[in-house]
Amino acid sequence: MKVITKRNELINTMKEVSHQSLGLVPTMGNLHAGHMSLLESALNDCQQVVLTIFVNPKQFSANEDLSTYPRTPQEDLDKIKETAGNRANDIIVFMPEGNTEVYPPGFNTTISVSGITEKLCGKSRPTHFAGVTTVVYQLFTLINPARAYFGQKDYQQVCVIRKMAQDLNLNIDIKTVPIIREESGLALSSRNGYLSNEEKEIALNLPTKLEVIESLLKFNTWVDAGAQLNEILESTLSDKAWDYLDILDSKTLEDVDQNTKEVVIAGAYFVGDRPTRIIDNRLVEITYA
Amino acid sequence: MKVITKRNELINTMKEVSHQSLGLVPTMGNLHAGHMSLLESALNDCQQVVLTIFVNPKQFSANEDLSTYPRTPQEDLDKIKETAGNRANDIIVFMPEGNTEVYPPGFNTTISVSGITEKLCGKSRPTHFAGVTTVVYQLFTLINPARAYFGQKDYQQVCVIRKMAQDLNLNIDIKTVPIIREESGLALSSRNGYLSNEEKEIALNLPTKLEVIESLLKFNTWVDAGAQLNEILESTLSDKAWDYLDILDSKTLEDVDQNTKEVVIAGAYFVGDRPTRIIDNRLVEITYA
Numbered sequence: 001m002k003v004i005t006k007r008n009e010l011i012n013t014m015k016e017v018s019h020q021s022l023g024l025v026p027t028m029g030n031l032h033a034g035h036m037s038l039l040e041s042a043l044n045d046c047q048q049v050v051l052t053i054f055v056n057p058k059q060f061s062a063n064e065d066l067s068t069y070p071r072t073p074q075e076d077l078d079k080i081k082e083t084a085g086n087r088a089n090d091i092i093v094f095m096p097e098g099n100t101e102v103y104p105p106g107f108n109t110t111i112s113v114s115g116i117t118e119k120l121c122g123k124s125r126p127t128h129f130a131g132v133t134t135v136v137y138q139l140f141t142l143i144n145p146a147r148a149y150f151g152q153k154d155y156q157q158v159c160v161i162r163k164m165a166q167d168l169n170l171n172i173d174i175k176t177v178p179i180i181r182e183e184s185g186l187a188l189s190s191r192n193g194y195l196s197n198e199e200k201e202i203a204l205n206l207p208t209k210l211e212v213i214e215s216l217l218k219f220n221t222w223v224d225a226g227a228q229l230n231e232i233l234e235s236t237l238s239d240k241a242w243d244y245l246d247i248l249d250s251k252t253l254e255d256v257d258q259n260t261k262e263v264v265i266a267g268a269y270f271v272g273d274r275p276t277r278i279i280d281n282r283l284v285e286i287t288y289a
Numbered sequence: 290m291k292v293i294t295k296r297n298e299l300i301n302t303m304k305e306v307s308h309q310s311l312g313l314v315p316t317m318g319n320l321h322a323g324h325m326s327l328l329e330s331a332l333n334d335c336q337q338v339v340l341t342i343f344v345n346p347k348q349f350s351a352n353e354d355l356s357t358y359p360r361t362p363q364e365d366l367d368k369i370k371e372t373a374g375n376r377a378n379d380i381i382v383f384m385p386e387g388n389t390e391v392y393p394p395g396f397n398t399t400i401s402v403s404g405i406t407e408k409l410c411g412k413s414r415p416t417h418f419a420g421v422t423t424v425v426y427q428l429f430t431l432i433n434p435a436r437a438y439f440g441q442k443d444y445q446q447v448c449v450i451r452k453m454a455q456d457l458n459l460n461i462d463i464k465t466v467p468i469i470r471e472e473s474g475l476a477l478s479s480r481n482g483y484l485s486n487e488e489k490e491i492a493l494n495l496p497t498k499l500e501v502i503e504s505l506l507k508f509n510t511w512v513d514a515g516a517q518l519n520e521i522l523e524s525t526l527s528d529k530a531w532d533y534l535d536i537l538d539s540k541t542l543e544d545v546d547q548n549t550k551e552v553v554i555a556g557a558y559f560v561g562d563r564p565t566r567i568i569d570n571r572l573v574e575i576t577y578a
Contacts, residue, residue, distance in 0.1 A: 108402050108403045108404045109400065109422075110401050112401070113399075141459075163397060167393075169430040
């Protein structure tokens, strides 16, 4: 396993790597089983994989948790090795030693997507996705992968990256890997580390609510579920702990209509004093009427 | 000479074209001798050249001249053929038949550069350069040239595109081609077509002022010229016809300092009732003290 901390070393290394069967797994580190399933998917599909660990300042706003975001580089490397098994030689880990390894001094360019970024998480995090698309684009051009792997947990993020890749004619296959959950049902997230056991209990309100809606939509048409769905949404959102709870066409992130084949049920929920904002979603196929 | 009006035809054609010696000349049409000198430079350096003609709506704000911007496709093609001479077979003209050939339906991505775009023309045209970088990036990825040619007249534009290319690791050589002027000294521009003969006379205030400053800086150090320069700037800018007149480090577009080797003297000037906003600039090497 090769570990690279400098931009120039990465650029030189990538010259020797074939683009054809290269996978990219971009992460912010503090790796958990969700990240490992991205790595496993990538190793399964690709001859070589670059996993990046970079807490990207551009995707945090001033009032967010950039400074306290968990950083565990040694544990991360151990986990990667363990997951890799006899494929360790096929993995390059890029963990830039500073922000200038990703954004050289004077870097001043932003790549942003409008429309799809203005709902769900984009409402309370209006600058977040431009930070995401800018860093992902940088990693794409530095690494030039054939495929890139993202977790379904950040569902809107995958949609935004897919849109950027389409609009900018990037020849990269964007792969979505299913959510990994704790036994309790809580979706894995590095930010779960901010939660006490009691808060984790409370956090289960999020996946539980998504499941209730999922069942409703599994056993009813969209039209038939309508009244009950509105009731659930209304009563849920009257609780200020919910940042949002929404059901959208999973392809377009637009409102559901007769052409919708699958919806994403997406929620964001505040837990604890800090507070910690957690997100989760479920995909479910629907029949409209 | 091949003329392409559809995105898909362009993409297919470019598959057969070698990137190594391909030049791109992006224009908004209504071609004049300034554009022809871009084409000549490109033909001189490259085996093949793509010249694009596209009035890019994204770089016009709502109160600007998008609808009246001169469109002269047949004359443009004639001029290109005339300039090309026996090299006509080496030229591909991309004149998209509609905006969706450049921006497919649902296109929602913006590439923007901060800092350098916030001065000079950026002050009165705050959304202009994001429109420019977004369209230029689209043309870059569709056409994949080794070199791209821009006129020095839009000096800030070249600096912004250079910055984007650097930040986004685009492997494209950005070439600047000197300004072509009418005999009177007025820099060629499609927008000169908006001016009456009397207005063209008045417009000469712009190049004349730039020349005065150029002389001052040619025969004095920056420090020695200081007092007189400030006087010129102050008295000039008290005339509301001037949008700006500024002297900046030509490399960084920052204020001149001891490291500055060359300055750009850049001005924008309103002429006539419409009014028409014309721009011009001169590059001059300086000694600081």
